[in-house]
């Protein structure tokens with residue numbers, strides 16, 4: 063019998079060093095799709111190589127897009143406009159940034175497609191996106207539970223006589239998906255497409271990533287606040303020739319946090335003040351907690367407390383809706399704060415790789431922490447040295463659970479991360495980079 067893989071982390075005191083980040087997941091998967099839909103060849107540099115991008119690449123190749131591997135983190139995507147394959151069965155793992163945009167793109171094209179993922183993907187809602195597309199004329203059938211993948215996509219025809227209305231309260235990826243797909247229609251018919259957001263929109267900075275990247279591929283979306291988005295008639299994607307993909311700002315948050323609790327300085331390269339990723343706002347959280355942050359165009363340098371020597375960060379109580387991924391890192395920092403820390407408006411945690419409010423609550427308690435949580439919030443109390451217990455942390459096949467809990471090694475007790483390889487979703491080398499920065 064083989065035992066479950068695990069990684070034992072001994073207590074550490076210091077963190078310093080310099081890291082180059084892997085490419086942004088959010089940008090990598092968007093530009094792979096944009097380059098596939100564009101006229102011309104696009105060279106992508108700095109592409110993330112992880113589970114989420116591998117399923118996107120495999121799907122695009124299955125759909126008939128030629129993608130040449132040119133070098134490390136470098137590909138040439140031969141744009142096709144419309145996918146050559148009129149049918150296909152696509153497996154999209156647990157990648158929201160592949161599943162949602164491809165659902166919309168294939169619904170706009172029409173064909174005979176089946177999309178599935180890992181069991182957890184089949185528990186992650188997609189009903190608001192499927193409803194929006196179906197009302198607009200697409201043909202989408204649920205193959206399992208209504209409102210959830212797997213899906214079959216048929217030969218509907220999108221109508222543009224009225225706006226496409228989409229709800230954005232469960233995931234911003236539904237709006238992103240329709241935005242990215244709309245030029246499939248506008249490039250072919252002399253019709254504009256208007257998308258209206260029905261009710262609340264969460265995770266707004268991810269929409270700005272979408273609009274920014276669409277513009278780089280030649281499609282300029284007109285928008286009225288967060289309510290109405292219009293893709294002009296005739297709008298079509300064209301290759302920008304080449305594109306350098308920024309480092310991943312959510313992945314940066316773990317190392318920036320290390321600088322804040324292990325003295326620092328920690329320099330993260332590949333993402334900085336000019337980034338288009340909302341998660342760079344995590345630097346503001348660190349500053350509010352008392353860390354010092356140096357911002358350069360494409361790097362952050364963080365120095366902070368030595369929490370293992372008893373220094374403390376300042377507690378916070380804030381709304382983390384704009385940075386739902388980096389928010390998990392902030393929740394871990396609460397263990398080293400001078401008072402309880404509350405993260406509010408994070409209901410989307412419930413429908414991500416796992417129910418992250420439940421998972422964070424359960425596993426923080428194993429460390430010895432006092433935690434409170436509700437439908438869309440969590441409060442974590444700081445720990446005194448005597449409170450820490452040696453713990454085995456379950457990671458729920460959630461890369462961010464594994465990466466976050468590595469920060470617990472700044473407590474005085476050993477921490478074991480179960481199934482550490484789940485980091486492969488966005489950051490296969492996470493633990494070797496982590497080890498290069500921390501010292502006893």
Ligand SMILES: O=C(O)C1=C[C@@H](OP(=O)(O)O)[C@@H](O)[C@H](O)C1
Pocket residue numbers: 087088089158159232233234235238264265268386387410
């Ligand atoms: O569009 C994107 O690239 C993402 C949007 C966010 O999801 P929600 O909009 O579902 O919060 C984020 O959590 C996810 O990791 C990536």
Ligand SMILES: C=C(OP(=O)(O)O)C(=O)O
Pocket residue numbers: 156157158159387414415462488
């Ligand atoms: C929520 C996440 O992923 P996805 O893109 O699959 O939604 C995440 O990476 O934290």
